[in-house]
Amino acid sequence: MASISGICSSSYALKLRNRNHSPALTNPFRNGPELAAFPSRPKLGSDRALSLVSVAREVSPVTNDGADAAVPAAKGFKKKTALEKDPRELWKRYVEWLYQHKEVGMYLDVSRVGFTDEYVAEMEPRFQAAFKAMEELEKGAIANPDEGRMVGHYWLRDSNRAPTTFLKSQIDNTLVAICNFADDVLTGKIKPPSSPEGRFTQILSVGIGGSALGPQFVAEALAPDNPLLKIRFVDNTDPAGIDHQIAQLGPELASTLVIVISKSGGTPETRNGLLEVQKAFREAGLDFPKQGVAITQENSLLDNTARIEGWLARFPMFDWVGGRTSEMSAVGLLPAALQGIDIREMLAGAALMDEATRTTVLRSNPAALLALCWYWATDGVGSKDMVILPYKDSLLLFSRYLQQLVMESLGKEFDLDGNRVNQGISVYGNKGSTDQHAYIQQLREGVHNFFVTFIEVLRDRPPGHDWELEPGVTCGDYLFGMLQGTRSALYANERESITVTVQEVTPKSVGALIALYERAVGIYASLVNINAYHQPGVEAGKKAAGEVLALQKRVLAVLNEASCKQPIEPLTLDEVADRCHAPEDIEMIYKIIAHMAANDRALIAEGSCGSPRSFKVFLGECNVDELYA
Numbered sequence: 001m002a003s004i005s006g007i008c009s010s011s012y013a014l015k016l017r018n019r020n021h022s023p024a025l026t027n028p029f030r031n032g033p034e035l036a037a038f039p040s041r042p043k044l045g046s047d048r049a050l051s052l053v054s055v056a057r058e059v060s061p062v063t064n065d066g067a068d069a070a071v072p073a074a075k076g077f078k079k080k081t082a083l084e085k086d087p088r089e090l091w092k093r094y095v096e097w098l099y100q101h102k103e104v105g106m107y108l109d110v111s112r113v114g115f116t117d118e119y120v121a122e123m124e125p126r127f128q129a130a131f132k133a134m135e136e137l138e139k140g141a142i143a144n145p146d147e148g149r150m151v152g153h154y155w156l157r158d159s160n161r162a163p164t165t166f167l168k169s170q171i172d173n174t175l176v177a178i179c180n181f182a183d184d185v186l187t188g189k190i191k192p193p194s195s196p197e198g199r200f201t202q203i204l205s206v207g208i209g210g211s212a213l214g215p216q217f218v219a220e221a222l223a224p225d226n227p228l229l230k231i232r233f234v235d236n237t238d239p240a241g242i243d244h245q246i247a248q249l250g251p252e253l254a255s256t257l258v259i260v261i262s263k264s265g266g267t268p269e270t271r272n273g274l275l276e277v278q279k280a281f282r283e284a285g286l287d288f289p290k291q292g293v294a295i296t297q298e299n300s301l302l303d304n305t306a307r308i309e310g311w312l313a314r315f316p317m318f319d320w321v322g323g324r325t326s327e328m329s330a331v332g333l334l335p336a337a338l339q340g341i342d343i344r345e346m347l348a349g350a351a352l353m354d355e356a357t358r359t360t361v362l363r364s365n366p367a368a369l370l371a372l373c374w375y376w377a378t379d380g381v382g383s384k385d386m387v388i389l390p391y392k393d394s395l396l397l398f399s400r401y402l403q404q405l406v407m408e409s410l411g412k413e414f415d416l417d418g419n420r421v422n423q424g425i426s427v428y429g430n431k432g433s434t435d436q437h438a439y440i441q442q443l444r445e446g447v448h449n450f451f452v453t454f455i456e457v458l459r460d461r462p463p464g465h466d467w468e469l470e471p472g473v474t475c476g477d478y479l480f481g482m483l484q485g486t487r488s489a490l491y492a493n494e495r496e497s498i499t500v501t502v503q504e505v506t507p508k509s510v511g512a513l514i515a516l517y518e519r520a521v522g523i524y525a526s527l528v529n530i531n532a533y534h535q536p537g538v539e540a541g542k543k544a545a546g547e548v549l550a551l552q553k554r555v556l557a558v559l560n561e562a563s564c565k566q567p568i569e570p571l572t573l574d575e576v577a578d579r580c581h582a583p584e585d586i587e588m589i590y591k592i593i594a595h596m597a598a599n600d601r602a603l604i605a606e607g608s609c610g611s612p613r614s615f616k617v618f619l620g621e622c623n624v625d626e627l628y629a
């Protein structure tokens, strides 16, 4: 566990601990606006390792002024050739292109992607433009023009790069506060008010999207087998899913630290998760604020709720850190530190990778090499899917994490010049060799619409635990063999692949992996001239969900009025739609009623939901108050 000596007197955590925990009379988060009116985002070493080391090229930092080339349209830019099949030539290509980062213990093999030297030369000016854009971004340019925001996740791991001393101190102070708080919880200095154990034993993290995926990935990858605090997640507004988490906590709810994470502080799913968890606390006779922690932007709805109710602690999210790149902010660091994961090492790994991916020499820049492969494989228009296959159980959630990072960043309708481009790269995958027994059949022989990224981990298990399950062969050798075999078999059938190899799954290598992909996405976004840092498409679904719930309220009012009559007046679907003055919404009204009927909130008097034209519906209970509301 990372710990920091010398607690800074202005430490955020200290200030919070000394706050007056008076019970709240109002809960703005609870009493907040309806879903439809929720505030939208502001507009705007083994032997093998040694042999790899001996053939790997060294990283040579070279400066380059960078060409400010205009980015031509992606389509029709390259001519594909058949993949090289001669094993000696392939070995030459492997050695020539192998990238190694010694300190992180990472290798990148792009030899099984078929780009040619001519192609690389043709792409060079675009890469120089992308490097320039990344440099500007790191200096604090408004890299998210739509939202008028800086994009500063790189400063989180090297605060000296923050464009102002104020931002630097915000980053440093938050890190100190996180470490202090985690230390205090782990050592039992901060205790749950009514736990017999006398210390926190569980974390319940409530958040969604970027406020869940990083912490989930890192917990799966790095949490010790038996952490002092075990983490669970509420990352949806599925009541049964939430009940399941709470049921599994059982009496340990009394020693559960609830961390509510939301950058905007107004995401409906997260708000619902919080309200459900608070209800469970009430029913168990527990005092939620003494076990609640908020991670959110200052003055958000969630922040105000936590402040007014006097929650145990609040940690800031910064405007200039996007949700999907927030793993190295309090969002990822606090849950990780509480599980005993060395967050300083994670930050160090990310900082090392940031440094390595700043070089403007394409061949020596692993993020640029990834972006090059993506561009080649997908024709720069997302024509192929990215299949992520880590051969290591603990990296299972990497593909899920990357789904948001890549697809929310690159999946854009318009480019920066306003042209409709419908960009993106689809990402999926679970883990090898498990997937070999599921969908690799299609990858090998079926529709050719993907390229693979293998994630290889050289260290099979901690030293001293290995054994041979047959002469000369360990369990890990099988995993290794499966990866290599699949890579060869796919390539033999013209299926391209990248291999990212790490020595071990450690906080440092995980931090580096995250940083590697963050930068690759940034570079690729520049190559295809899109804004990687906004997500305008997400708002459409949220708005539509709000409209559905508003319509449901009207349906309820109409049904209530008919159900309060004497005798009750069951209504047909057409009658409900007419009385809602929404005949064009009849399909949605049908779905609303079917959902309410399945949950015993509406009763079908005649017919059944399977015959929408003929059923009649009413409410089991008449709410007279609502009639006159």
Ligand SMILES: O=P(O)(O)OC[C@H]1O[C@H](O)[C@H](O)[C@@H](O)[C@@H]1O
Pocket (backbone or CB within 6 Å): 208, 209, 210, 211, 261, 262, 263, 264, 265, 266, 267, 270, 323, 324, 408, 535, 538
């Ligand atoms: O952290 P929050 O503000 O609750 O946002 C959670 C998620 O919400 C949206 O759907 C965004 O598209 C995601 O990028 C974000 O991570």
